[in-house]
Amino acid sequence: MSRARTQFTCDACGAQLPKWAGQCPDCGAWNTLRESAAPARATGRGSTAPIGDARVRRLDDVSLEDTPRTTTGMSELDRVLGGGLVPGSVILIGGDPGIGKSTLLLQMLAALLPRLPGLYVSGEESLEQVHMRAQRLGLAAGDLAVLAETCVERVLALAASHSPGLIVVDSVQTVFSEQLTSAPGSVSQLRESAAMLVRHAKASGTALVLVGHVTKEGVIAGPRVLEHMVDTVLYFQDEQTSRYRVIRAVKNRFGAVNELGVFAMTDRGLREVANPSAIFLSRHEQPVPGSVVTVTREGNRPLLVEVQALVDASHLHNPRRLTLGPDANRLAMLLAVLHRHGGITLGDQDVFVNVVGGMRVNETGIDLAVLLAVLSSFRDRPLPTDLVVFGELGLAGEIRPVPGGEERLREAAKHGFTQAIVPQGNAPKSGRGIAGLTVTGVGRLAEALDALP
Numbered sequence: 001m002s003r004a005r006t007q008f009t010c011d012a013c014g015a016q017l018p019k020w021a022g023q024c025p026d027c028g029a030w031n032t033l034r035e036s037a038a039p040a041r042a043t044g045r046g047s048t049a050p051i052g053d054a055r056v057r058r059l060d061d062v063s064l065e066d067t068p069r070t071t072t073g074m075s076e077l078d079r080v081l082g083g084g085l086v087p088g089s090v091i092l093i094g095g096d097p098g099i100g101k102s103t104l105l106l107q108m109l110a111a112l113l114p115r116l117p118g119l120y121v122s123g124e125e126s127l128e129q130v131h132m133r134a135q136r137l138g139l140a141a142g143d144l145a146v147l148a149e150t151c152v153e154r155v156l157a158l159a160a161s162h163s164p165g166l167i168v169v170d171s172v173q174t175v176f177s178e179q180l181t182s183a184p185g186s187v188s189q190l191r192e193s194a195a196m197l198v199r200h201a202k203a204s205g206t207a208l209v210l211v212g213h214v215t216k217e218g219v220i221a222g223p224r225v226l227e228h229m230v231d232t233v234l235y236f237q238d239e240q241t242s243r244y245r246v247i248r249a250v251k252n253r254f255g256a257v258n259e260l261g262v263f264a265m266t267d268r269g270l271r272e273v274a275n276p277s278a279i280f281l282s283r284h285e286q287p288v289p290g291s292v293v294t295v296t297r298e299g300n301r302p303l304l305v306e307v308q309a310l311v312d313a314s315h316l317h318n319p320r321r322l323t324l325g326p327d328a329n330r331l332a333m334l335l336a337v338l339h340r341h342g343g344i345t346l347g348d349q350d351v352f353v354n355v356v357g358g359m360r361v362n363e364t365g366i367d368l369a370v371l372l373a374v375l376s377s378f379r380d381r382p383l384p385t386d387l388v389v390f391g392e393l394g395l396a397g398e399i400r401p402v403p404g405g406e407e408r409l410r411e412a413a414k415h416g417f418t419q420a421i422v423p424q425g426n427a428p429k430s431g432r433g434i435a436g437l438t439v440t441g442v443g444r445l446a447e448a449l450d451a452l453p
Contacts, residue, residue, distance in 0.1 A: 008033040014187045014223030036182045067254065070165075070207075073111030076262060076272045077104070079301070080234060080247055082255015085116070085166065087205040089254060090198050092172075092227060093247075094212040094220040095236025100245055101211050103269050104236075105168050106134060110141040112166060116207075119164035123150045123174030137269040150184065152177050152193045156200050164206060169197065171211040173221060190222040198229055227251065238358055244279055245270065246359075249299075259299030277304035277415060280357040287385050290377030293417070294369035294390045295408035296361050302404060302411040304388070306356040307366060309373035314350040325355025326370060327362070334371050334393060341397030341445045342371075346378065365402035367393035368421070368448060375449070384419060384453055388412040391423040397445045401425030406434075413437040421451050 008017045011034060013027035023030050069084035078084050081091070095101050102125075109118040122130055127148050134141045145162060149155050152175045159167055169175060175193045176184040183189065194210065201208035210230065212220040218235075220227065227233050233251040238244060247261040262276040273279060281293065281304055290309040295302050307326075314320065323331050331353055339345045353370055355361055368391035376383050390408060392400040402408075405426025412420060413434050420439045427441030428434060442448040 006035055008035055009187045010034075011187050014191065014225060034182065034186055036180070036186070036188050070112065070116050072108050074108065074272060077108065077247070079299075080249045080252075080255075080259045080261040081232065082249075082252055082259070085112075085207045086231075086254050087165075087207060088202050089232065090201050090208045090210065090230040091232040091234065092210045092212055092220065092230040093234040093236070094214045096214060096218075099236045099238070100263070100265055100270055101236055102170055103133070103137065104247075104263070105170065105209060105211070106130070106141070107137065107139065107269050109144055109166065109168060110134070110139040113141060113144055116165040117145065117162075118166040118168065119145045119147060119159060119162060121147045121149060121155055121167065121169045121175075123148075123169070123171060125170075139269075150175050152196050156196065159200065159206070160204075163204075166207045166209070167197075167201070168209045169211065171213055172197075172226075173213045185222075187223050190226060194226055194229055237360070244273065244357065256299050260301060260303070276301075277411070280305040280355070280359050281415075282306055282308075282356055284385060287382035289380050289382045290373050292369045292373040292376065292383055293388050293412075294366045295388060295412055296359075296363055296366055296390075297402070297404050297408065302408045303359075304411060304415055305359050305361065305366075307369045307373045308354045308356060309370070309377045310350075310352040311346065311374055311378040312350050312352075314348055316350075319346075319348060320350045320352070322351075323353045325359055325361050326353055326366060330364070330367070331370065333395070334367055335374070337393055337395060337397060337445065338371055338374070342375075342449055344375065344378070346374070349378065363402070364392040365390050365408075367391060368399060368423075371445070372421075372448070372452070386417050387419045387421070387453070388417045389421045391421075391426070391442070391448075393445065399423045399442055399444060399448060409434050409437060409439065419453070421448055 008020050010024040011032040012029040015024055015026035020033050024032055067086050069086055071078050071084040093101055109120055112118055127146050130146055147158060172194055173185045176189050177192045180188055180192055197208055215221050231253040235248050235250060237246045243265055245263045245265055249257050249259045251257060262273040263270040264273055292307050293304060294307055295304055321328060321332055335346055351374060369389045372389055390402060392402055394400055401423040409420060413436050418436060420437055422439060422441060424441035424443045427439050440451045442451055
């Protein structure tokens, strides 16, 4: 009788090895190799599977019918999804524990209940706990189908008999397949269970939402192949102590990536924030040094944020450069540009930069606002409260245009700003100005410094 073959799979990256090792050679993680049964070797030399209806087609012959979407009743969530739920789509949502993933999905299921019957599969909570949450949120979800089950085969069997239009699995790390001997949450279980759920969604046209745990680094736990298998990957962000929740799309096959949805956590659940710019602006009663308002872009949405800077004499051999929101390495580069092309040195000063509201800004369009906020704090000279600034700064001291300049200016004008310093390439052409907004276009850092009121 032949001996059963085994293999070792890394819990961190999914690499498979024929023997155990203390460190995974692929990702470098320690003590993450777990033993599992190896799949049987194929005995045939070629594929004997029937071709069926598969055939090669010309791209022009493929129908381009509009994909029907079902709105969730939450405009911020629809924005991130690209317009709503697509039949047969698979969505993976991750976030820190307690940030509101289950609350958001329960609210979505309750809002969709009259139009799209859903099934909530709870692998971590009892049905009594789910019912208590629905009552606490005041949801009319009495007809919602719920299931406390972790075996993926039984989940799919019950889903096939009830034929829901939407299935929510909370969470994918708790489900397991009886075909494997490894524990739930392992790499092999995650990969196989997710694959079975995805196949069911594609075959039946049922929208599927998977809730994923995150690691201490903030990424979804398990092999990266899990994110490749799904159509959309969403991340809940912001600290648990903050009232606001930000949901981002980092992958979306049915819409734009980097879209942003903003919610506020209340005692009645998550509520949409109709005007996200308001939560990222302090609106000081009097002008204060080191504060500049800029317009960033999240997906297709222009968003006003306030950049604050504090410059103080340093008593350390190496002055500190700390940021909350912008990139710390880019701040060091911008300070070097300010010294080289602006003639202002901050080598003996501590520089702290913060974006109000804990907003993480990754785009380079806030470069000019960061420098002007630093300069305002260094000179102890406040800038006007009705001034908005944006632009990317190059190492040669040039100010480059940023995408969506006109939309950013219109967003600023809508919130009452009357002055703007922007790259020359983003300044409105003659005869196409924005009502109520005086725009100053600059091409070099020296011009921006001279344009300050």
